[in-house]
Amino acid sequence: MNIGIAGTGYVGLVTGVCLAEVGHHVTCLDVSQEKIDMLKGGHSPIFEPGLDDMLQKNIREERLHFTTDRSEAYENKELIFIAVGTPEGENGKADLSYVKTAAREIAASITNDVVIVTKSTVPVGTNEMVEDTVKAHGSAYQVHAVSNPEFLREGNAIHDAFHGDRIVIGGNHQPAVEKVAELYAPFDIPIVRTDTKSAELIKYASNAFLATKISFINEIANICEITGANVEAVAQGMGLDKRIGTQFLKAGIGFGGSCFPKDTKALTSMSAEAGYEFRMLNAVLEVNELQHNKLMEKANEYSAIEKGTKAAVLGLAFKPNTDDTRDTPAIRIIEELQRQGADIVAYDPIATDKMKEVFPDLTYTNSLEEAVNGAETAFIITDWAQIKEQTPAFFTKHMKRPLIFDGRNCFDPGEMVSGGVHYHSIGRSGNSFRMTMST
Ligand SMILES: NC(=O)c1ccc[n+]([C@@H]2O[C@H](COP(=O)([O-])OP(=O)(O)OC[C@H]3O[C@@H](n4cnc5c(N)ncnc54)[C@H](O)[C@@H]3O)[C@@H](O)[C@H]2O)c1
Numbered sequence: 001m002n003i004g005i006a007g008t009g010y011v012g013l014v015t016g017v018c019l020a021e022v023g024h025h026v027t028c029l030d031v032s033q034e035k036i037d038m039l040k041g042g043h044s045p046i047f048e049p050g051l052d053d054m055l056q057k058n059i060r061e062e063r064l065h066f067t068t069d070r071s072e073a074y075e076n077k078e079l080i081f082i083a084v085g086t087p088e089g090e091n092g093k094a095d096l097s098y099v100k101t102a103a104r105e106i107a108a109s110i111t112n113d114v115v116i117v118t119k120s121t122v123p124v125g126t127n128e129m130v131e132d133t134v135k136a137h138g139s140a141y142q143v144h145a146v147s148n149p150e151f152l153r154e155g156n157a158i159h160d161a162f163h164g165d166r167i168v169i170g171g172n173h174q175p176a177v178e179k180v181a182e183l184y185a186p187f188d189i190p191i192v193r194t195d196t197k198s199a200e201l202i203k204y205a206s207n208a209f210l211a212t213k214i215s216f217i218n219e220i221a222n223i224c225e226i227t228g229a230n231v232e233a234v235a236q237g238m239g240l241d242k243r244i245g246t247q248f249l250k251a252g253i254g255f256g257g258s259c260f261p262k263d264t265k266a267l268t269s270m271s272a273e274a275g276y277e278f279r280m281l282n283a284v285l286e287v288n289e290l291q292h293n294k295l296m297e298k299a300n301e302y303s304a305i306e307k308g309t310k311a312a313v314l315g316l317a318f319k320p321n322t323d324d325t326r327d328t329p330a331i332r333i334i335e336e337l338q339r340q341g342a343d344i345v346a347y348d349p350i351a352t353d354k355m356k357e358v359f360p361d362l363t364y365t366n367s368l369e370e371a372v373n374g375a376e377t378a379f380i381i382t383d384w385a386q387i388k389e390q391t392p393a394f395f396t397k398h399m400k401r402p403l404i405f406d407g408r409n410c411f412d413p414g415e416m417v418s419g420g421v422h423y424h425s426i427g428r429s430g431n432s433f434r435m436t437m438s439t
């Protein structure tokens, strides 16, 4: 099929590349000339394992094109995807201005009847708004909007596109829904067909539920710290019950990233607008806020930071295998360390450039050894493999004072302590993980 895509961020670009990979002809549009120039040259502006190779292959085979020209992207297309950002707006509400602009631009450029597929995460009623916007801008063509939310995880995006658990397609015009289902046939992933509003809500409900699991286990971690239990043993013991499952029960300094924080806020805000107070989700957000402060609270209890203390911040991305620093817990830690006058060295294998946009004057390195060298305290924010593979000896050798506050439970507390590291983590009270199971 002939497809246009508005937005070449994480979602638009991965969608475009993967649809081209299965044989569709895709033209990706962005307003950023810089991104389009990079993409035309076969280089992805985002770090995503496997993306560059697939991008270059499909450009070479002439199924994938990049442009800043709306006519090229929208004329003579059967389907047009909207994959622009929906950032956090006022009072946590989803900011739909980019979606509205894209809808107006599509209305002005299409040259035939078309199905608009909304991939961006949008509140209930947005697809209706998109259809109305196109109609209000005098398009002479028939336009149907279909909700097709995206479930990819950054760092696993290509894998998720080909091995996702489900594809959700929501629409009130059956032929438009079937057209989108036909597009995805080569992916061999179960397709859920539903109405537009339910599809829009499936996305928010899924993210909110996963965020709830994380805040829940973080509350359990806090109880573990008080009672002396070990949160990893508790999570594993709970997760073996198939109704609960082991995933998203990893305690830490809370969830970050471009989706969970903004989407949980958008859902509470959408609920409030509809006259319903989503009490549980408000608590999930409150717990996450408190959890972001956990490492600094521990450091303060220990009086770890004084003016001029050399502090290493290990990991800046909101999770491993991505260079995305949007809403990363590292921001809060760095702000607090700066406020307390610490001398900070920030380490990340790939996300330092993105973090420079937030803290331009910080000292950065992509060498872990350089970051901890001479440090008096280290804060682990991201569970990068490069950090997890270290031994206690690495820290005792390079740090001036091996004092570690680990927000991602990267190490066995017993091994760290016996290796001479003053080690503080989340929900483990200094105990090693102990659990055996027999059949
Ligand atoms: N990042 C993720 O992991 C992820 C996963 C699932 C869903 N989502 C949702 O998908 C949407 C996009 O997220 P993202 O992370 O890809 O965003 P992003 O900010 O990385 O990319 C959005 C892109 O859209 C471009 N753009 C803005 N206005 C445009 C216009 N009028 N025409 C063409 N391009 C335009 C921007 O320049 C930018 O490159 C959001 O709603 C997000 O919540 C994101």
Ligand SMILES: O=c1ccn([C@@H]2O[C@H](COP(=O)(O)OP(=O)(O)O[C@H]3O[C@H](CO)[C@@H](O)[C@H](O)[C@H]3O)[C@@H](O)[C@H]2O)c(=O)[nH]1
Pocket (backbone or CB within 6 Å): 121, 150, 151, 152, 153, 154, 155, 207, 210, 214, 247, 248, 249, 250, 251, 252, 253, 254, 255, 256, 257, 258, 259, 260, 263, 318, 319
């Ligand atoms: O047990 C866990 C799992 C995750 N996290 C944290 O939660 C955040 C989000 O992690 P993850 O879900 O892996 O990353 P995203 O790439 O943000 O993906 C989420 O958000 C996307 C955007 O909506 C959705 O498409 C995905 O399905 C959904 O998993 C990160 O800060 C993680 O460190 C934990 O603290 N504990």
